[in-house]
Structures are given as C-alpha cells and as structure tokens.
Amino acid sequence: MVERVADIAVTGSTGAVGGRVARILSDASVRQRLPVRDVSRAPVLPGGATVRAEYGDRESAESALSGVRVLFMVSATETENRLHQQHTFIDAAADAGVEHIVYTSFFGASEDATFTFAREHWATEEYIRASGLGYTFLRNNFYQDIMPLWAGDDGVIRGPGGSGRMAAVARDDVAAVAAAVLQDPDGHRGATYNLTGPESLTFAEIADALGEATSRQVRFHNESVDEAYESRKKWDAPPWQYDAWVSTYTAVGKGELDGVTQDVEKVTGSAPLSLSDFLAGSSR
C-alpha cells in the first residue's frame, strides 16, 4: 500500500502557536508535514512528518513544500531581513505548487500602521495577494500570553500607551482558529480574520489584572515617547528594534489595537478566553 503524503504543512511547530496548531491537527488525526529549522527540536507527533526548511533558504523551502496544498505560515521571528525571508518562502511555496497560505498577520496591518511590525505584516499580505495563491490572513492582536512580560521586575509597565485599549487574544485561540481553517481551507479562502479576546483593556486595567493574578503590585507608567526610547537604551539593540518596542505602545495609545471582534467564535464556535481567564490558567 502506498502511504498518502500529507498535503498540509505547518511551520513554526518548534514555537508556541505552530506547536499548538500541530498538536490540535495531530489529535484530530490529520496528517501534516512539519517544516522546521532545527529537526532535533521538532515535536514528535502521530501523523507528523518533520522536514528541514528555513524561510530564507529557497532550496530547502521548495523541497520541504513539494506536494503540499495548504500551508500554515507562522510569521518569522523579527530580524532586519524578515521580509526578505518571508517573501523567499512565499516564492518557494508558489513554485512548489502550494495552493493556499494561512498566514499569521497582525491586527490593523497596513502600510501606515503605527506599530512598525504591522507594516511588515501588511507588506507580506500584499506579497501573498500578488502571488496569486489562495490565502487566509489571521490578523492577531497582541498575545495575552506575553502580557506578564510587559511588566518589569519592579512591577511597572512602562510605555507611551496613554489610555489606549487593546483587545489581546490568547495564543490558544489563535491556534484553534488556524487549525479550523486548515481543516476546511476552501471555506475560509480569501478571508481576513481579526483575532481578539472578548474585551479591550487599557494598560492600567492590564496592570490591575496582572496584579490580581500574581498577588504582586503592578502598575502602568505612561512614559513620553522620548522617555520610552531612553528607558529602553539599557538593552543593546538595532534602531528598528527600539522603534518596534516603542511603537507597540504608541499604536495602542492611538487606538489601533482597540476593537473586539467575534472572529474567534465565528471560526471555532467557542468564545475566546479573556485575559483574566488566561492568567488564571484556563486554556481551550
């Protein structure tokens, strides 16, 4: 008997979102290919076949994607040449015969978004649209999972976010949406989903939720933009990284991460986790 080759590929399975998606598909007995940079760190899952691929390496990418019809593409880790890596991977996907890319974009992606990485996501969405491939874009709000990391050791969240609100979403919900889309790609072809949690919170409210969940004092300090660049100088980083760190907050301050949507529930049939659910240890 000839074994059928998996026609779904899930990237990022060594990471948080891709790892969750790969596990959900495996639990649902879906066969999948898992392109990873480091095969030794790939999850070992029933129905999963690991292959080596690096987005910026056209040859490895094309060979890893040969025979794949639907590709879950986790956006690459932020680096100076991330766009080039991602676009190389998309070119490789098109040449390998992929028909549909499900890409993890960002809430409010646009060419003039305040958050600098949201502009890169827009550029990649544009690249995918221009490629002629089918697509589904998952425009994720900030992850609830990273909220605890926003507070420094002194319990202060610092940044020029003012009283802006963000509708952060749990990685579990993003993964559940991605897994649902991958199992019915034609039903979601051409769709853009804006993935949020069930509420939109200010930094002060996020600080309160973190304080409550961890029984420590957490507060928000509304820095000026100059103060924000200055306070981040303690970390040695290239200029684009400082711009991204600071614009995370200014984007929220301008309301660009605000606005609850129903898209998680629309795709998965279940309401998304709230930040307090997530901090209390709830998962899907």
Ligand SMILES: NC(=O)c1ccc[n+]([C@@H]2O[C@H](COP(=O)([O-])OP(=O)(O)OC[C@H]3O[C@@H](n4cnc5c(N)ncnc54)[C@H](OP(=O)(O)O)[C@@H]3O)[C@@H](O)[C@H]2O)c1
């Ligand atoms: N919405 C938000 O709040 C937010 C926050 C942080 C990040 N993000 C974006 O969302 C993406 C997914 O989030 P996550 O939490 O799953 O991140 P993560 O845990 O860092 O996982 C990223 C995954 O992508 C893989 N990857 C990164 N660059 C790659 C490349 N050039 N070629 C091949 N594979 C590559 C990584 O492989 P390795 O294990 O080999 O590194 C890893 O498996 C991130 O990569 C980032 O772009 C969003």
